[in-house]
Amino acid sequence: MRIDIISIFPDYFAPLDLSLIGRARTSGLLDVHVHDLRSWTHDRHNTVDDTPYGGGPGMVMKPEPWGEALDSVIGDASARLILPTPSGRPFRQADAERLAGEGHLVFGCGRYEGIDSRVAQDAAARMPVEEISIGDYVLNGGESATLVMVEAITRLLPGVLGNKESAVQDSFASGGMENLVEGPVYTKPATWRGHEVPPILLSGNHGAVDRWRRDQALRKTARNRPDLVAAMPEEGLDRRDREV
Numbered sequence: 041m042r043i044d045i046i047s048i049f050p051d052y053f054a055p056l057d058l059s060l061i062g063r064a065r066t067s068g069l070l071d072v073h074v075h076d077l078r079s080w081t082h083d084r085h086n087t088v089d090d091t092p093y094g095g096g097p098g099m100v101m102k103p104e105p106w107g108e109a110l111d112s113v114i115g116d117a118s119a120r121l122i123l124p125t126p127s128g129r130p131f132r133q134a135d136a137e138r139l140a141g142e143g144h145l146v147f148g149c150g151r152y153e154g155i156d157s158r159v160a161q162d163a164a165a166r167m168p169v170e171e172i173s174i175g176d177y178v179l180n181g182g183e184s185a186t187l188v189m190v191e192a193i194t195r196l197l198p199g200v201l202g203n204k205e206s207a208v209q210d211s212f213a214s215g216g217m218e219n220l221v222e223g224p225v226y227t228k229p230a231t232w233r234g235h236e237v238p239p240i241l242l243s244g245n246h247g248a249v250d251r252w253r254r255d256q257a258l259r260k261t262a263r264n265r266p267d268l269v270a271a272m273p274e275e276g277l278d279r280r281d282r283e284v
């Protein structure tokens with residue numbers, strides 16, 4: 041997968057050299073390019089913002105540098121443009137799974153009051169454009185939102201995670217966990233500061249362990265995410281699920 045990121049703070053993306061993503065880049069599974077939006081400005085001050093039409097506080101990102109940046113980064117290639125914004129559709133695990141199947145993603149990181157809306161409009165004539173929010177709160181810029189999405193997407197690429205089963209069992213994963221969060225997890229020692237690991241996990245009975253994990257996932261989802269329980273399709277629940 042190729043990922044291009046356009047931002048006025050390219051240094052923000054240093055963490056993409058670390059950990060699993062860093063390793064995926066070194067091994068060639070992932071090709072990431074970070075671009076400085078200011079390199080597509082032509083004035084002495086490298087201006088990327090201006091006052092909003094209609095008045096009001098703050099500044100808006102100018103369309104010209106964005107237009108040139110997208111023309112240059114995308115060219116004739118087929119790519120999908122992701123614009124992080126609190127006014128976008130919510131980012132879900134299903135989006136991470138869907139976007140992990142794309143060959144080329146471009147992220148445009150807004151700042152100030154956001155990017156002039158004509159940028160998305162203009163780009164949409166040439167490529168799929170998605171405005172995506174990572175949550176119902178407002179960040180200073182799209183950089184941290186992009187890091188969140190890039191991590192959620194790229195960890196699903198084949199070969200990035202050491203054990204591909206772990207992504208399947210994660211909270212929200214398609215194939216059984218769509219509307220569930222993962223229950224509690226434990227490791228050695230079996231007793232720590234007087235707290236015992238649930239005995240079922242030491243039983244070696246894989247069927248019983250799977251059932252216990254699902255029960256725990258259902259309980260934790262009910263406790264922390266009642267909105268997900270309400271959204272669970274009836275047919276996705278077995279008799280035991282309903283008892284939990």
Ligand code: SAM
Nearest residue numbers: 124125126150154173174178179180181182185
């Ligand atoms: N005026 C905008 C609004 O009220 O919707 C907020 C602009 S915010 C201060 C600046 C930039 O941060 C946005 O253009 C976007 O790129 C990014 N951003 C802020 N919150 C975000 C969120 N929840 N999800 C994704 N991106 C976000």
